[in-house]
Amino acid sequence: MPDSSFIEILKRTSYNMEELSTNEYLRGIVLNLPSTPGIYQYLNKEGVIIYVGKAKNLKRRVYSYFSKEHQSAKTRILVSKIADIRYIVVNTEEDALLLENNLIKKYKPRYNVLLKDDKSYPSICVSNEYFPRVFKTRQIIRNGSTYYGPYSHIPSMQAVLDLIKKLYPHLSSGTNPRKHSSGEIQCLPGIPHQELQRSMYRDAISR
Numbered sequence: 001m002p003d004s005s006f007i008e009i010l011k012r013t014s015y016n017m018e019e020l021s022t023n024e025y026l027r028g029i030v031l032n033l034p035s036t037p038g039i040y041q042y043l044n045k046e047g048v049i050i051y052v053g054k055a056k057n058l059k060r061r062v063y064s065y066f067s068k069e070h071q072s073a074k075t076r077i078l079v080s081k082i083a084d085i086r087y088i089v090v091n092t093e094e095d096a097l098l099l100e101n102n103l104i105k106k107y108k109p110r111y112n113v114l115l116k117d118d119k120s121y122p123s124i125c126v127s128n129e130y131f132p133r134v135f136k137t138r139q140i141i142r143n144g145s146t147y148y149g150p151y152s153h154i155p156s157m158q159a160v161l162d163l164i165k166k167l168y169p170h171l172s173s174g175t176n177p178r179k180h181s182s183g184e185i186q187c188l189p190g191i192p193h194q195e196l197q198r199s200m201y202r203d204a205i206s207r
Contacts, residue, residue: 022083029085030066033059037096038089039103042111045083051111054100056093078111094153097121101150122157123149134164 033040038058042051055061062085070076090096101121104112127133128144136157140147151157 026066026082026085030059030063033062033087034089035059036089037091037093038087039096039100041086041103042078042082042109043084043086044081047084049103049107049109050081051078051109052100052103052107054093054096056096058087058089062087074111081111098150121150122154123147123151124157124160134161136161 035057037054037056039052039054040058040062041049042053044050053061065075065079065082070079088099090099098121122136122138123140124147125133125135125137126146126148127135128146137147148160149157
């Protein structure tokens, strides 16, 4: 019967062979990555996504994880946990930003610290209220409101909001429904009935 030291040597040898096999597998993936914009996903040995990242050049970005010693302890631990790599090619770097954002929110990978909460790219919200408001937000609330976005290019979003304000100056952009509901009534003089005012207000929103 083999003694305990011999069994321990066998275990370590098996572990080293498995690690070598994983490294060769990952090396093959990295060498065949395209040099295009996209997102990459790192998976652990259980097949769970543990990190999502974006890249202007997928091959260069992913290769950087395995080609040097990282100062960050978190990054070193992350790399040691990688057992598989998946990637999605997109047309532009902006597309990669948006896709990264959506995938992080969907999978909530353990090693992602940025964009993990909802404080990411803003969207335009048309609120589900008696007098709907139009405003920018970074928080998606499932209450029947309509959202447009997210916008990775903030000036573009602001241009849309400015255009809405110019075309429909009576629409509220505030965050206090009661305060702005009464305010909008004053912006529609000569119409005494509140329901009629609301109807006109919602008609402007629907356009």
